[in-house]
Amino acid sequence: MRAMLSVAIATLLSGAVLSGSAFAADAAKRETRIPDQAMATAAKLRETALASDLGYRITESLTTEVGPRLAGSEADARAVAWAQAKFKELGFDKVWIEPVTFPKWERRSESAQVLGASTQPLRLTALGGSPAGTVEAEVVRFADLAALEAAAPGSLAGKIAFIDYRMERARDGAGYGPGGKVRSRGPSAAIRGGAAGYLMRSAGTDSHRMPHTGITRFDEGLTPIPSAALAVPDADQLARLLARGPVKVRMALDCGWDGTYTSHNVIGEIRGSKKPDEVVLIGGHLDSWDLGTGAIDDGAGVGLTMAAARLIGDLKQRPARTIRVVAFANEEQGLHGGKAYAAKHQPNLKQHQIGAESDFGAGRIYAYSSSAPEHAKAADAQIAQALAPLGIEYTPGKGGAGPDIGPFAEKGLAWARLAQDGTDYFDLHHTPDDTFDKIDPQALAQNVAAYAVFAYLAASAEGDFGSQPAAASTTPVGK
CATH class of the missing domain: 3.40.630.10 (Zn peptidases)
Known part of the structure; x- marks a missing residue:
């Protein structure tokens, strides 16, 4: 009985080795x-x-x-x-095209200025997806997105919410994650606070009067408000003015969605x-x-x-x-x-x-x-x-x-x-x-x-x- 058991074990081990070898060979073949x-x-x-x-x-x-x-x-x-x-x-x-249909957004004109004793223009650009509208209101500054999202509902009624978040420079673009969220989530947070308009420091790392645009989103069930990005020096200027006291800004955006459009992916092959x-x-x-x-x-x-x-x-x-x-x-x-x-x-x-x-x-x-x-x-x-x-x-x-x-x-x-x-x-x-x-x-x-x-x-x-x-x-x- 013991001899038969030994033979059986040897046979199983032999089969396992062969199976393992076959697996290894298959893996090598697949490499x-x-x-x-x-x-x-x-x-x-x-x-x-x-x-x-x-x-x-x-x-x-x-x-x-x-x-x-x-x-x-x-x-x-x-x-x-x-x-x-x-x-x-x-x-x-070989060259061909494939259709791609999407909502069409247009930018027509945009402007902003500080009102009152320190009246002066501000350089801004509408965020993609923003509706048209003119808002003349007091500005409320927030240091970052979290601060705006913590604002009590209705606390910004009739005001312009301004997120003054400074994006960080990085070789791999890591700073764009939080910077991009200010653009994509900020307008909806402003609406929940009751704001009539939204401004943000551009999601950028430069110091030029060149505002950065980009697409934004409005959460379902919210009525969109005019939303724009300020050039970095203009965001600095607005922050300095706010440090001196209340500031009223007039922002006028002529832009918005206009039906759908069909473009194309263009493909070429060697x-x-x-x-x-x-x-x-x-x-x-x-x-x-x-x-x-x-x-x-x-x-x-x-x-x-x-x-x-x-x-x-x-x-x-x-x-x-x-x-x-x-x-x-x-x-x-x-x-x-x-x-x-x-x-x-x-x-x-x-x-x-x-x-x-x-x-x-x-x-x-x-x-x-x-x-x-x-x-x-x-x-x-x-x-x-x-x-x-x-x-x-x-x-x-x-x-x-x-x-x-x-x-x-x-x-x-x-x-x-x-x-x-x-x-x-x-x-x-x-x-x-x-x-x-x-x-x-x-x-x-x-x-x-x-x-x-x-x-x-x-x-x-x-x-x-x-x-x-x-x-x-x-x-x-x-x-």
């Missing part, structure tokens, strides 16, 4: 790797991209020929036509050589706010990803998979293009190898990370190795998907983050100062090189990066 030849080609591609000014020229074309591109405006349609023509001019193999139905997705958003010409936000993102794909297309041997570039519609007012793309392409999610979006200016990329699962870690490290000569650090486990990629990442798209230096991004963001002259050609070329290397290697990988339908994943960063 994603990038061929040595592709790594060698990527090194050459990197140097070609660094020497190219193509991304700079594309960005110059968009910001000069179209200029500001407020979603739903006449310039929105011209931007869509420009993108289609530019993809074709660059020799993309077709893959062996697996053309599988895609590596890169891109930026085509729309901009109307105050500047949308150079850093996000003309540069469109320009550099178009250029990166074009340089890949120029290679003698293209990668196995297709490089797809998307110029997303109306990111600024609610990720409308990204959400539309995710909804339309969800059935083909697994055919998307990985995605990355450039939407944080035109500063040098300093870090790389992705959502790569365990079986793709080796390939992810290979991409990081190819990016290292560009001064890019490998930071696995950090960051998340870009704004327009975010809705698809929530559905399971694998994502990569090529983190740009945003130290001065919020000096320009959503202001009249967001213009082409602010772009550094060498920094933009480094971005093109990084996106070209990333997209080429991801498209050349033997194996996948983990795109898989999921209930939830990365939450996109709001704009």
